[in-house]
Each structure stands twice: as structure tokens, then as C-alpha cells.
Amino acid sequence: MSSPGGSQVRKMRFSSFVRKVLLEVPSPTEQDWPQDDEKDFAFKDSEQELESLPQPYRMINKVVNLLFDQAWEVIVKRDALREAEHSRVQPTIYLPLVESKLNKMPNCMAVSQDYVFIGGAKGFSIHNLYDAKRLYIWEKLKVDVTSIWAADLGSEILIAPVDETGIARLFYFCKDGLFLIKAINEVDDTSKQTTCLKTEISHGGDFAAFLLQGAGEIWLDVYRLPKESWLKEVEQPQLAINPKKKVRQLQLNTPDSVTSDNLEMDINICFRGDIKLSLPVHIMKIKPPKPVTGTTFKSPLEVFAKIEDCYGLGSGQNHFIKDTQWEQQEAIFKALFKKYLDGEWGEERLSMATFHFLLPGRVTTMPADVKSPSGVACVLGIHWTGNHNFFLYSLNRTLKDKADPEGVWPCAAPIAVSQLSCCCSYLVLACEDGVLTLWDLAEGR
Incomplete structure (x- = not known):
């Protein structure tokens, strides 16, 4: 049995334990809470810890961090570009149906109807636009062709190549026959030879203009093209074909891979040098103002x-x-x-010309006594470099008439660039002061 004194001792020990362990319950109000001293807390920056590293570890750490930041910027940019590329509508890619390898790099090209005309060494060649086959090659020059133009005349094509010496020629391509009309600026005396700088053929092929330079001067020659006479002369040739005269055909330049069926179709194109077509009519010579x-x-x-x-x-x-x-x-x-x-002044450059064939409209009116079919150019618009004016010349004249402009459009600054739309209804004039003017030729505004 335990004595009564032992129980009292145990009670005293328990009460002392309770008094030591029992926690104080805080009051429900925030004002009675104990205040913590902020001075007892200290926060250390991670970079300060790195700064405490000895060299060269501190420098190595900075270089690694710089490389990581730069790499991350590149990753973010590439990810943004990739997202933009995926969100963009992808265009349809059309692979070439046929390919045709050329022997040499072409100097110039022109497209009209179903044919591609490629200027190269000593002449030009004619290719089919759809199967890329070479149909004919004309090589009768001593120099290369540097530029070439082609105009659609309906069922015929007018070709105007210019060679390295600056001589421009007119060819008539009709019914698989190639006809040489005229060498525009070719002369017998080489000292008087002129250079063709630019060529322009009107819509429909009724007129052609050639910018020529020679003897320190520059001018514009304008021709009327008798395309109706050419068609009659081709259908009813005056001269009989000499059977002994060999006509150069594609057979001389056809690769071995061409089949006999294609060869029979291709040899129809030939050069008809025995037929002389009517020459273009010179109607106007325009010089710079x-x-x-x-x-x-x-x-x-x-x-x-x-x-x-x-x-x-x-x-x-x-x-x-x-x-x-x-x-x-x-x-x-x-x-x-x-x-x-x-300072010393260089040699003054010749004034260049930019010219366009304009169709009848409210701006380019036709005289009452002149009747011209619709779709035929009636006015030649031209401006010269460094000049403020856009000149309008009527095409219904002869060479005997004085080449004075029928109209002048003055601008506040020299005209730098001009462009005519494909439908010949809109004309844009851009001046050197930054002013851009768009003319609606049909409406006259």
C-alpha cells in the first residue's frame, strides 16, 4: 500500500509540471499580440552570396549567366517566329510541269500569246510557252541581242529586238512564218550610226516609238505600223518562193530526244526572207524641249x-x-x-525620255474630223528628265506637220517617274518633290 505522503508528493510534482508546460493563450484582439522586432531578421541576396566567391569563379559565373540570358532571348524569338509561321496561311506551291535547259544564260526575254522570245548570242529563239520546247532560232547577227519586245497584234506578233550595237529591228511573226520588216536605225556609214535606247509599241500594235541617240543628240522617232497591209501581203505574197533556197528551220537545232511527231509540228516555223513587207511610216520626230x-x-x-x-x-x-x-x-x-x-563639273548627261501611248478618253480627246477605231492609241504622252511638263502629241499627223505638242500638263516639280496601267486607263506621275498624281484617263479626273 502506498502511504498518504507519497500521493501528496506525486500531486505536487504534477502541478509543478503543468505550470511549466502550459502555454499562454493569446487574447482574441490583434493589439494584444506580441510584437516581433524586425531588426532580429536579416535577408541575404543570392547575388551577394555569389559576389563573395573568389576569383576566377565569380567571373566564370557572370559569363555563364550572360550566355544563358542571350540563349534564352534567341529561343524566345525563334519560338515567336515559329508560332507566327504556323498561324500564317501557307500559299499553294505549284511545281513546274516541264523544264527546258538552255545552253547559255539569256540576255533578255519577252512573252506574247503562246510564245516566249529569248534574246541571246547572235539572234533570238522562239519557245513554246506550255511545253518549253524551242520552236525556232534566228541567228543572223554578228553581235548579241541585249533587249527584246513583243506586242500582240491579235493573231500575229510584232517582235522588236535590239543588239549590242544599238540597232533596233522589227520582225513580223504570222502563221508560223517569221518576216523581217526593217532595221530601224541601221546605216551604211558607221560613223553616223545611232543607238536605240528604248522602244515602246502601242496597245494593239498600231504605233511604235524608238528613243535614239547619236552625234551628241537624243530624239524620239514615232512610226505608224501598217499591220493590215502586212496581213494581206503575207496571205498573198508577190514573190514566188525559190525552191532551191533553203529555209533555216528547227531541224538544224533540234535535240535527239525530240520525237518525229513533234519535229513535224515544229518545222512549220521558218524565216521568210523572200517576202518584203510594207515599211513603217515615219510620222513624227520629237526632240527634248x-x-x-x-x-x-x-x-x-x-x-x-x-x-x-x-x-x-x-x-x-x-x-x-x-x-x-x-x-x-x-x-x-x-x-x-x-x-x-x-568644284569641277562633270559632263552634262543627255535628257532621257519616258513615253506612253494613250487611248482616246476625256483627257486625250480626238479632233472632230478624225475618226479612229476604239482601242487604238491616239496620243503620245512623254516627259523628259529634269523637266516639269508632261507633253501630249497627237498621233494623227504626217511627217510634214510641225511636231508641236497639242497639250502640256505642267507640274510643280520635275517629273521623276511615270507609269501607265495595262488597260491604258490610268496614268501615274511621280514628281521629285514626292507628289504622286493618279489620272483616270477615261473619266478625265
């Missing part, structure tokens, strides 16, 4: 008395400035820009 110079006229009445054609007044033409005024303006100009004028 002359610069404004001083005049000796003393009064405006004297100016009006000497002017033959007064229709151009106020439209950017027929300006007259007295010699004294011109000298004053020149002196002022030299005084203002003396430091720029002291």
Missing part, C-alpha cells in the same frame, strides 16, 4: 507679234525672259551657291 534663254524683245507687244502659235501660252510653253533679267537671276544664283559651284 530647249532650255529657257534670254530674249532681245523689248516689250510684250513685240513678243506677241513674233509668236506664230499662241495656243501654248499659259501652259508651260513659250516663255520669254529678257536678257537682263536672266543675267540678274544667274548672278543671284552664283552668289548664293558659290561654294558648291567652285
Whole structure:
């Protein structure tokens, strides 16, 4: 049995244990909570720990982090590009149906109807547009062809190649026959040879213009093309074909892989040098506008008395400035820009021309007595480099007529670029001051 004293001792020990272990229950209000001292807490930056590393480990750590950041930027950019590429609608890719390997790199190409005309060494070749087969090759020049144009005349094609010497020629391709019409600027005296810089054929092939240069001058020759006469002359040739004269055909240049069926079809194209077609009619020769110079006229009445054609007044033409005024303006100009004028000046370049054949419309009206079929060009629009004016020349004239413009469109700044739409209904003029003008030729606005 346990004694009563032992139980009292056990009770005293338990009560002392409870007093030591029992936790204090906080009051329900936040104000009675114990306040922690923020000074007893210290936060250390991870970078400060890295800064405490000894060299060279600290430098190695920085280089590794820099490489990781740069690599991550590249990964983010590539991922953004990949997402954008997947979200974009992929275009349909059409593989070539047929391929035709050429022996040499072509200098120029032109497409019309179902044919491709490729200019190369000593001539040009004719290829089928659909099966890429070479149908004929014309090589009768001593130099290469550098540029070539082709115009659709309906059932016929007009071809205008230009060789390295600058000679332009006109070919007529009709009913699988190739006819040489004329060498436009070829002369017997080589010292008087001119160079063709640019060629333009009107829509439908009724007119052609050639920009020529020679003897320090530049001008534009405009021709009327008798395509109706050409078609009659091809259908009813005046000269009989000489059977002893061999005609150069594709058989001389056909690869061995061509079958006999294709060969029989291809040899129909031949060069018909025995038939002479009507020559183009030269209707106009246009030269660049002359610069404004001083005049000796003393009064405006004297100016009006000497002017033959007064229709151009106020439209950017027929300006007259007295010699004294011109000298004053020149002196002022030299005084203002003396430091720029002291250097050596290079040779002055010739003025180039950009020209377009315009169809009848509200802007390009036709005379009442002139009847022209629809779709035939009636006006030649031209502007020269460094000039403010866009000139309009009527195509219904002869060479005897004076080549004066029937209309002038003055601009505030020199015209830098012009472009005519494929349907010949819209004309764009871009000036050097940044102004862009779009003309609706059919509506006249």
C-alpha cells in the first residue's frame, strides 16, 4: 500500500509540471499580440552570396549567366517566329510541269500569246510557252541581242529586238512564218550610226516609238505600223518562193530526244526572207524641249507679234525672259551657291525620255474630223528628265506637220517617274518633290 505522503508528493510534482508546460493563450484582439522586432531578421541576396566567391569563379559565373540570358532571348524569338509561321496561311506551291535547259544564260526575254522570245548570242529563239520546247532560232547577227519586245497584234506578233550595237529591228511573226520588216536605225556609214535606247509599241500594235541617240543628240522617232497591209501581203505574197533556197528551220537545232511527231509540228516555223513587207511610216520626230534663254524683245507687244502659235501660252510653253533679267537671276544664283559651284563639273548627261501611248478618253480627246477605231492609241504622252511638263502629241499627223505638242500638263516639280496601267486607263506621275498624281484617263479626273 502506498502511504498518504507519497500521493501528496506525486500531486505536487504534477502541478509543478503543468505550470511549466502550459502555454499562454493569446487574447482574441490583434493589439494584444506580441510584437516581433524586425531588426532580429536579416535577408541575404543570392547575388551577394555569389559576389563573395573568389576569383576566377565569380567571373566564370557572370559569363555563364550572360550566355544563358542571350540563349534564352534567341529561343524566345525563334519560338515567336515559329508560332507566327504556323498561324500564317501557307500559299499553294505549284511545281513546274516541264523544264527546258538552255545552253547559255539569256540576255533578255519577252512573252506574247503562246510564245516566249529569248534574246541571246547572235539572234533570238522562239519557245513554246506550255511545253518549253524551242520552236525556232534566228541567228543572223554578228553581235548579241541585249533587249527584246513583243506586242500582240491579235493573231500575229510584232517582235522588236535590239543588239549590242544599238540597232533596233522589227520582225513580223504570222502563221508560223517569221518576216523581217526593217532595221530601224541601221546605216551604211558607221560613223553616223545611232543607238536605240528604248522602244515602246502601242496597245494593239498600231504605233511604235524608238528613243535614239547619236552625234551628241537624243530624239524620239514615232512610226505608224501598217499591220493590215502586212496581213494581206503575207496571205498573198508577190514573190514566188525559190525552191532551191533553203529555209533555216528547227531541224538544224533540234535535240535527239525530240520525237518525229513533234519535229513535224515544229518545222512549220521558218524565216521568210523572200517576202518584203510594207515599211513603217515615219510620222513624227520629237526632240527634248530647249532650255529657257534670254530674249532681245523689248516689250510684250513685240513678243506677241513674233509668236506664230499662241495656243501654248499659259501652259508651260513659250516663255520669254529678257536678257537682263536672266543675267540678274544667274548672278543671284552664283552668289548664293558659290561654294558648291567652285568644284569641277562633270559632263552634262543627255535628257532621257519616258513615253506612253494613250487611248482616246476625256483627257486625250480626238479632233472632230478624225475618226479612229476604239482601242487604238491616239496620243503620245512623254516627259523628259529634269523637266516639269508632261507633253501630249497627237498621233494623227504626217511627217510634214510641225511636231508641236497639242497639250502640256505642267507640274510643280520635275517629273521623276511615270507609269501607265495595262488597260491604258490610268496614268501615274511621280514628281521629285514626292507628289504622286493618279489620272483616270477615261473619266478625265
